[in-house]
Amino acid sequence: MDIRHFRYFLAVARQRNFTRAAEQLGIAPPTLSRQIQDMETSLGTRLFIRQQREVSLTDAGAALLIEAEATVRQFEFAQRNAQRAGRGEIGHLELGYVASAVYSGVLQRQMQGFCQAFPDVSVNVRECAMAILPGAVADGRCDIGYVRSPMTLPDGVEAVRLDSEGFVLALPQDSWLLGLKVIHCEHLQNETFILPEQISGTLHVAAQGGFAPRLGPQPGGLVAVVALVSLGQGVAVVPASVVGHVSLPGVVYRPIQGSEAASWLSLIHRRFERAPAVVRYMQLVKAQALP
Structure with a gap:
């Protein structure tokens, strides 16, 4: 039978x-x-x-x-x-992100849209160090990841460009720079730079100011970076979305006049991804991505 x-x-x-x-x-x-x-x-x-x-x-x-x-x-x-x-309507996703994806609101918007469209797909979300996230996507520990670009990706991993934003300067509250009406790149040549995971902003500001930056520690996530600034260990060039989201005693944020430094969030994924739920998430994000 x-x-x-x-x-x-x-x-x-x-x-x-x-x-x-x-x-x-x-x-x-x-x-x-x-x-x-x-x-x-x-x-x-x-x-x-x-x-x-x-x-x-x-x-x-x-x-x-x-x-x-x-x-x-x-x-x-x-x-x-x-x-x-x-059809990708049920399944599971492992999603990794860097903190600035949350500060910018990009992760929240895209996660909400996906979960509304596919409520029966379970998503495990965790913050990851940016240095390890591309490798985690490449070897399958994460299905997709939000990173701050530009950055070098492993073979087999691609990026979808998302929101772009500029940088601001995080300063200790007793910094002499706060006495200036406008802070230009060249004013920073004698400063020690606390380095976030994405250092392109620091290097770009130094190049615009015409000096080699004095590099300080690279403690990890943006909260750790701003914490060292609050302790007077140096200044930091951080994404503008940090303002209003990471507020620590002893830290003041200021724009950098004339700086053209910018970065952008990217969604990274395996190039030949076939898992339907992952493909659905990528399709949703690509439909919302900037041209």
Whole structure:
């Protein structure tokens, strides 16, 4: 027997008539009758008491009815789940991000849009060090990641460019620079720079100011960077989205006049990704990405 026989059996049990059941199934009554006979032969017992106008279940048929309904229901559930998984409507995502993706609001907007569109996809979200996130995507520990670009990516990993933003200067509250009405790049040539994970802003500001930067520690995430600034260990060139989101005692943010330094968030993913749920997320993000 196979699932088809269970469907035939259920149709006859519900209709209590072979002709009506055959019409419902779209087959000829003799064909349906033979299929039920095959079931009875296979089971070694009668399932129906046949009368002139209708049929009724035997005790064996009544017992089978409960199990047949559960079997067909589970079979249909399995089919639907397989189809939904193939369409990316269910599944699981491992998502890594750097803190500035949260400060900018990009991660929140895109996650909310995805979860509304695909509520049955579970997403595990965790903050990661930017130095390890591309490798985690490449080797499958993360499916997708939000990083701050520009940065070098491993083979097989690609990036979708997202929101761009400029940089600001994080200063200790007693810095002499706060006495200036406007801070230019060249004013920073004697400063020690606390380095965020993405150092392109620091290097760009130094290049615009015409000096080689004095590089201080690189403590990790942006909160750790700003914390060292608050302790008077130096200044830091940080993404503008940090302002208003990382507020520590002893730290003042100022624009850098004339600086053209900019960075942007990127969604990174494996180049030949085939997992439907991951592909769905990427499609959503690409539809929202800047041209």
